[in-house]
Amino acid sequence: MNKLGKSLPPLASLLPFEAAARLLSFSRAADELHLTQAAVSRQIRALEDSLGIRLFQRRNRGVFLTDAGREFSLTLGNALREVASTADRLRGVAGKNEVVLLCQPCEAFHWLMPRLSNFHQQYPHIELKMVTWTAPLTEFQGYFDVAMQSSNRDHGLHPLLFSATDEVFPVCSPGYLRGRTAVGLDELSGHTLLHHDALPVYQLEWDTWLATFGAEVPPGARRRSFDTYALMLHAAVEGHGLAMGWRRTSQRMLDNGVLLAPFSQSVHLCEALSVYRRDGQAPREEANRLIEWLRVELT
Template sequence: MNKLGKSLPPLASLLPFEAAARLLSFSRAAEELNLTQAAVSRQIRALEDDLGIALFQRRNRAVFLTDAGRELNLTLGNALRDVASTSDRLRGVAGKNEVVLLCQPCEAFHWLMPRLSNFHQQYPEIELKMVTWANPLTDFQGYFDVAMQSSNRDHGLHPLLFTAADEVFPVCSPAYANGRTLPIALDGLHGHTLLHHDAQPVYQLEWDTWLARFGVDVPRQARGLAFDSYSLMLHAAVEGHGLAMGWRRTSQRMLDSGVLIAPFSQSVHLDNALSVYRRHGQARREEAGLLVAWLKAELG
């Protein structure tokens, strides 16, 4: 008797459910899966009917997971990631002398790119493939050997290998600072434009949380500009549009070249700012081990 087949819900409904649960939107799930919203809604309704319980609360064109929906989403997400990992390994996504590094766009562009030649000189036999991903590691469905992301982001079951420190402080262009009293006082931000990085989840320190470390609130009178890209926010700072929250690792080259300056005397040190992970379920590969050792030395 096929007990597994009798226990499993309709398999065609699992991917629509996973996408809708991850995106909290039937329409966005339909767009991602190249289906109609009605088709996604039907599949999820069939899944709920099969289980005999509501998985979503539907309110005013918005959907939210119920407790049962969250439980199923956690189990299903882990199972699908395991299947994807095994499938990628069987496909041989990363061959011998190849290694895939997944990292956030800001670290890839501002920190990793200037160091790539160092890696290639040290390991000329290894082909390093870079993949950038702006969302938390748990949302990534592709293949990687090693991943690097901000420590406050969800990493699921992917094992943590090590963390690295960083320093956070405001930056601006010399032109923006021209004619202003330096260093800028923490309580003197009223007439300034604050540049914000609008990321989900938010970075460990943004203007509000950085100022809170010193017992100061963001002034209501301060103007603000928001960007969905850290690199774009830094470019706006270089162009003189305001004050940005800079991270030492990703802004150091611009500070060294003089296109950015640090106009405050205060900074915040984070012991565990950046984290490096190994792919869950991945067999240990020599190429990946060499990359991890290199990253640890460079980040140290």
Template sequence: MNKLGRSLPPLATLLPFEATARLGSVSRAAQELHITQAAVSRQIRALEADLGVALFERRNRGVHLTESGRSLAYTLGNALGELASEADRLRGVAGVNQVVLLCQMCEGFHWLMPRLSSFHQQHPEIELKVTTLMRPLAEFDGYFDVAMQSSNRDRGAHPLLFSASDEVFPVCSPAYLARQPGGVLTLEALARCTLLHHQTVPQYALEWDTWLAAHGLPIPQGAKALSFDSYSLMLQAAVSGHGLAMGWRRTAEGMLARGELVAPFGQKVMLEDALSVCMRHGQAKRRETQALAAWLRAQLA
């Protein structure tokens, strides 16, 4: 065994000791580490036996660091802090004046990009890093500070900061609408149209079947279909005149404003809880994170 292996105390004993030294309580250390008080006490005794010194004085039903205990707690705290910092660096953790926003590709591309200058103008000192996810937040194992995703997707243990509403309605290109008889479309005439579908797991809260069901209509028999695994690709297919897509106001509004898309029907469905904004589980309060969350809340209002 190398010298490091011979010199190091049992590694399993170090976290229970560090937590007890920092919190000044065996019971609180046990709660933080999600183990029993007996297990914490057993590991501390094992560490004391390995080192041959007492690390705590036990009096008045409490624990108090000895001189040796204070020395070890200081050294161990610094070592664990450096290890945590290096691990955070490798994971891509944001540093001071940096913040990481995790979002679905469609929100990032269609909603966030046109608004980024507003964040930079309000917070020129903060560097914003944007990361995208395809799967639900609960399945994401990378680093982020704040995340945005569809509310019907599992967010796991990450706490919800707030949610935002959205409107859902069919969209198509002006050219596609002009090709219809009289340049007009009704829901009853969908059977002669091509319906563009966004297929993802889990499904969005509203697709053609659920949207039509909200208006008392089934999927029309005879309608052609084109399916995409990307919402952005589906919208581009609608812009290119390939059919009717199910559009969400927040992500389609730019194309609607530029005249690339039109909404041929008056019918819409409002979702009060369409988009969820979450904070990373266990995250300490950071000024940068709070600034980003406040900006998102204002923009999504």
């Protein structure tokens, strides 16, 4: 027995309902879908009859969603966006004059956003779309043209284009140190260490960073953990402890004085951030321009 077929409402009614719910207008939905207003109204009435409940309140000057209509609109909208995303991924195409960059949230916010105006000035005809993702590239199921992620994370069959260097060192807010400006490796037992817990782990966390200098995380150090690097960095800005900072994503905050680097030690990574092209993607001029721009900016 096909239970799914028995539960689903008339499929032809779903797009008219989604458009009418989003636009709060049957006539505007009709224009968008190239239908008549009567056809949209008829499809929505069929949907309401199938569900046995009213989805719109019809008034003289317009239509308004009922509580049930809002609930169904949210569910349907999410489902249709997921279908569209999968379809785009399977098609392997992007829109004309459009390029999609997949990157980690912290790089997007702290490194890429301040540079976007530069990209748009150089390539005003290209629409750059950013998609953020915290897991390794192999787990992303949506569409992208170019991806940027930490170098030690799995990238599967997506070909590596180039890698960039970075520098890693602890950071904290000036207020956390209460007037001090320096901390020694032998003083960590009295501090709170902020950790970024991720699977797989990033290249350097407190244990691996300290091991570079022949030191260990002291048992007396307090620990606070965060599931994203961006959240951990924000906790450092708010004075909750010492965080492991990366130069590219913390430099502006260091320049602005909201963070400081209290240790004399730092670790230089030759391959810290890597840029990939989508596997199987035919060469696109928009993607090539983005890759060239990233190569220059990351140098």
